[in-house]
Amino acid sequence: MKRLLPLAVAALALSGCGLRPLYSGGSTGTVATTLAAVDVGAIEGKAGWLMGNALRDRFHSGQGTTVRYRLEVKLDDKIIGLGIRRDDSISRERRTLRARYQLVDLSNGSVLLDAAAGSDAGIDSVGSEYATIAAENSALERLSQIVADQILTRVATYVDHADRAAR
Template identity: 65%
Template structure:
C-alpha cells in the first residue's frame, strides 16, 4: 500500500520537464563540451585567480591542448569602494566588486557563440590593522573569483545543453 502511494506521488515528477544538466556524468554531452573549452589568459591577479578556477571547474581538456574546440575570453572589472565613513573621515567598510564579461568563441569558425556578463560583490570591514584589511581584501578577491568562475561554468553548461554542443 505504501509503495503504491509513493509511486503515485512520484508519477507527476516525470512530466515536470526538468532534465539533469550533467546527465551522463563525466562522459555526458555537457561534461565533454566543457572539457573542450580553453581559457585564454586573463590580466592581473584577479584574472589569474579566475582563470585557475575556470580551468579547475572545466576539466582536464582546458589546458589549451589540441582537444580544445572553444576558447573562453574573459575581461574583468575589479573594484574596491569605500562605503562607511568614521568620524575621523576614515573608511569603515569597503565593497569589492568583481564583474566579468566573457565570450565563448568557436575555434573552427571564430564565431562568438556566447557573449554575456556576470559578477558578484563582497563586503569588507576596514579595521585598525592595515595588514588585516589587505588580507581581507585578498580573501574577498579569492572568494569572488571562485563565485564568478562558478557562474561562468554554469552558464557555459547551460549553453552546451540547450545548443547540443559536443565534440
C-alpha cells in the same frame, strides 16, 4: 493507503516536469566533454590570474581533449568605501568583481555565448592596514570562485541547450 496516494501523485507530477541531469553521461557525456574542450584565454591582473585558475579547474581544460572553443574573459574589479568613521576613515568596503565573457568557436571564430557574471563582498576596514589588505585579498579569492561557478553553470547550460536543439 491514504498516505501513499499523495506520494504517488507527486511522483507522477515530477516525472513529467522535464527536468533532467545537466551532466548526464558522466565524464563521457556531451556537456563534460565539451567543457573539457574549452581553452581559457589569458586574463589580465591578479584577479585575472585567480579567475583563470578557477575556470581551468572547473572546465578541466586540456585533459586529453582537442581544444575546440576559447573562453575570453574581461574583468572589472572595484573596491568602494561605504562606511565612514568620525575621523573620516573608511570603516566598510565593498569589493565587486564583474566578468564579461564570450565562448568562441575556434573552427569559424563565431561567438556562441556572450554574457556577464558577477558578485560582491563586504569587507570590514579595521585599524590595521595589513588586516584590511588581507581581507581584500581574501574577498577577491572568494569572488573569483563564485564568479567562476556562475560562468561554468552558464556555459554548461548553453552546451546542454545547444545539444538538445541539435537532436
